[in-house]
Amino acid sequence: MEEVKPQLIKITFDGIEVEVAPGTTIMQAARKIAEADESQAGLVPPAMCYYKPLPSSGGKCRACLVRVAQGSAKDPRPMPKLVPSCITQVQEGMVVENTTNDAVLETRKSIVEFLLINHPLDCPICDQAGECHLQDFAFEHGSAKTRYEEERRTFDKIDIGPNIQLHMTRCILCYRCVYTADQITNKREHGxxxxGDAAEISTYISNAIDNEFSGNVIDVCPVGALTDKTFRFKNRVWFSKPEDAHCECDKCSGKAIVWYRGDEVIRVTARKNVWGEVNEFICNTCRFDRKKTSDWVLEGPTKVKRSSVISANKYRANLVPKPDFAMKLAATQFKPIDDSRPYVTDTETIREQSIENNDKANHRSLLSQNN
Structure with a gap:
């Protein structure tokens, strides 16, 4: 009997038409466009909580909000509010606005500001720096200023096991780690x-997380809230060399990425797709115990986006395009320089001008205070 294929649904996303299967979300439709044409990757809404390998994830961070300008061909009315693209299913004739809508872009700035209200600026010491989704989200959609002046939320540090370090002050409550423990393990110790503002990821009565697949919560965490103790403070990702490798393992697929510092294996992670999502979860034995090259069969260098900071020092400078967000930021903060001013090299003149400029700055400061 001939198999009957489901009729595809046609939608328009930022002016681009795409056909997808029924039940597809707006996020997945946008990713389909980008997978067909890599130059359209910037159209895909950001995702801080949505994780395709984890069913039921999404709808919490609101980073992927889009405007539905036309609900469907039968009902062309626009949806009254912005909707999360990761959990909103498409309908025939739907028209979606993402990067083409100013309200969406302004809302994303507010979402970034909201996420950074309590998230500490630990980037210089955080092991997640360089591969942090919140860093990417903030650079691409955030604002250089914040209106928040209150103290950040803080939590006492707790020990949740020998391999995983929990920094609850960095957590954005995306729930990815909870879904991971629920769906790929047979015993979950944390939740x-x-x-409200007292919500936190924690273990019940200070239990340790010792499940054989518990290390995967490190890979799914979009920030530095859950990090690898065996890699802690050892190196920056852009100084390390990732290699695809595999091994014989009776617990998982054995396919992983082995990170080198020189000849030393400093950490092992699961392989991820172009959207930063784990393809196949790996066990703790592969992740924490196999830290020798002899434990692995190397396949070759991991393919890294050339716009990623991880690619630093691995490609020629003329082959690394500058990210769009960097060019946009430079354009908004560019200040023209008056080259007609005389070039002063005399030390005494420089000293006098410095004193004069300081006096002017102090005068402006006093005026602003008095006003």
């Missing part, structure tokens, strides 16, 4: 405790 979300408390409510």
């Amino acid at each position: 979300v405790m408390g409510r």
Whole structure:
């Protein structure tokens, strides 16, 4: 009997038409466009909580909000509010606005500001720096200023096991680690405790997380809230060399990325797709115990986006295009320089001008205070 294929649904996303299967979300439709044409990757809404390998994830961070300008061909009315693209399913004739809508872009700035209200600026010491989704989100959609002046939320540090370090002050409550423990392990020791601003990821009565697949919560965490103790403070990702490798393992697929510092294996992670999502989860034995080259069969260098900071010092400078967000930021903060001014090299003149400029700055400061 001939198989009947489901009729595809046609939608328009930022002026681009795409056909997808029924039940597809707006986020997945946008990713389909980008997968067909890599130059359209910038159209895909950001995702801080949505994780395709984890069913039921999404709808919490609101980073992927889009405007539905036309609900469907049958009902062309626009949806009254912005909707999360990761959990909103497409309908025939739907028209979606993402990067083409100013309200969406302004809302994303507010979402970044909201996420950074309590998230500490630990980037210089955080092991997640360089591969942090919140860093990417803030650079691409955030604002250089914040209106928040209150003290950040802080939590006492707790020990949740020998291999995983929990920094609850960095957590954005995306729930990815909870879904991971629920769906790929047979025993979950941690979850979300408390409510409101007191909500936190924690273990019940200070239990340790010792499940054989518990290390995967490190890979799914979009920030530095869950990090690898065996890699802690050892190196920056842009100084390390990732290699695809595999091994014989009776617990998982054995396919992983082995990170080198010189000849030393400093950490092992699961392989991820172009959207930063784990392809196949790996066990703790592969992740924490196999730290020798002899434990692995190397396949070759990991393919890294050339716009990623991880690619630093691995490609020629003329082959690394500058990210769009960097060019946009430079354009908004560019200040023209008056080259007609005389070039002063005399030390005494420089000293006098410095004193004069300081006096002017102090005068402006006093005027602003008095006003």
